[in-house]
Amino acid sequence: MDCLGQVILPNGYWIDRTHYRNVKLRVLTGLDEEFFAEQISTTFPANRITNLLNRCITSMDGVEEVTSDAVGRLTVGDREALLLHLRRLIMGERMQCILNCPQTDCNELMDIELRVSDLLQPTYQKPEPVYEDIVESAGRKFRVRFSLPTGIDQEAAALKASTDVQAGGVLLLRRCVESVFDDEDIETEWFPEILPEMLKALPIKMARLDPQAELILNLTCPICEESFSTLFDTGAYLLQEITSTSDDLYSQIHLLALHYHWSEADILSMNINKRHRYLNLLLDTLSPEGLT
Numbered sequence: 001m002d003c004l005g006q007v008i009l010p011n012g013y014w015i016d017r018t019h020y021r022n023v024k025l026r027v028l029t030g031l032d033e034e035f036f037a038e039q040i041s042t043t044f045p046a047n048r049i050t051n052l053l054n055r056c057i058t059s060m061d062g063v064e065e066v067t068s069d070a071v072g073r074l075t076v077g078d079r080e081a082l083l084l085h086l087r088r089l090i091m092g093e094r095m096q097c098i099l100n101c102p103q104t105d106c107n108e109l110m111d112i113e114l115r116v117s118d119l120l121q122p123t124y125q126k127p128e129p130v131y132e133d134i135v136e137s138a139g140r141k142f143r144v145r146f147s148l149p150t151g152i153d154q155e156a157a158a159l160k161a162s163t164d165v166q167a168g169g170v171l172l173l174r175r176c177v178e179s180v181f182d183d184e185d186i187e188t189e190w191f192p193e194i195l196p197e198m199l200k201a202l203p204i205k206m207a208r209l210d211p212q213a214e215l216i217l218n219l220t221c222p223i224c225e226e227s228f229s230t231l232f233d234t235g236a237y238l239l240q241e242i243t244s245t246s247d248d249l250y251s252q253i254h255l256l257a258l259h260y261h262w263s264e265a266d267i268l269s270m271n272i273n274k275r276h277r278y279l280n281l282l283l284d285t286l287s288p289e290g291l292t
């Protein structure tokens with residue numbers, strides 16, 4: 001398979017206590033584009049990202065077979081990094097976005113250009129499968145052991161949040177917290193009074209430990225000159241890019257089949273970079289300039 005991208009994950013994953021970080025990606029094909037166009041409104045974003053990565057990851061060190069479970073067990077930041085690398089493989093380094101200025105009396109539309117390399121965070125220095133921290137509640141200190149949220153955690157939380165947003169947040173936390181010890185170092189069950197402190201403290205600690213998970217853009221509006229911050233959602237951006245061109249897919253297949261006499265199946269299984277190269281060659285040849 002051509003057009004492979006080697007990615008070193010910022011956090012990585014553990015199998016039998018061995019830490020792995022190397023993953024290989026391939027470029028999407030027309031079959032992938034068709035798949036995502038069909039499922040756009042049927043699943044949660046986290047599930048769609050799992051599907052996308054499951055299709056495009058060709059190998060993970062230490063993993064015999066790449067499955068949606070293996071992809072789902074990657075941390076949110078690692079999945080985000082993979083999406084950015086995938087975006088670069090498919091459509092290059094530069095990403096155009098249109099944003100609204102959040103100032104209500106301005107609301108100016110802004111064109112911004114982002115670069116994949118500016119959004120990718122350096123690999124984490126000392127990642128661990130489980131972290132420990134102290135959470136204080138009602139004058140008592142609790143030692144909490146937790147792991148970073150993964151894709152599977154996000155999927156479960158999204159399902160819960162679809163009927164109860166707060167319960168979705170609590171579930172995400174519960175899935176990430178491995179154990180809680182009280183100030184006498186006795187493992188304790190969760191109880192309601194510690195939950196509000198956990199909900200406040202742990203997401204901040206997790207964001208510091210997995211900075212690739214939440215990409216905050218710090219911007220200044222060119223019209224009102226107000227500064228503001230906004231979250232960049234790589235998964236939503238990339239899936240929107242992939243599915244927005246799906247209408248063109250069939251006209252592209254038509255054009256290539258008409259001139260090269262390739263079958264629909266052959267064109268759909270071609271990676272999209274290669275397909276676009278043939279299309280550009282064809283359009284150059286068919287254009288008035290190409291005929292002279």
Ligand SMILES: [Zn+2]
Pocket residue numbers: 101102103106107108221222223224225226
């Ligand atoms: Zn503005």
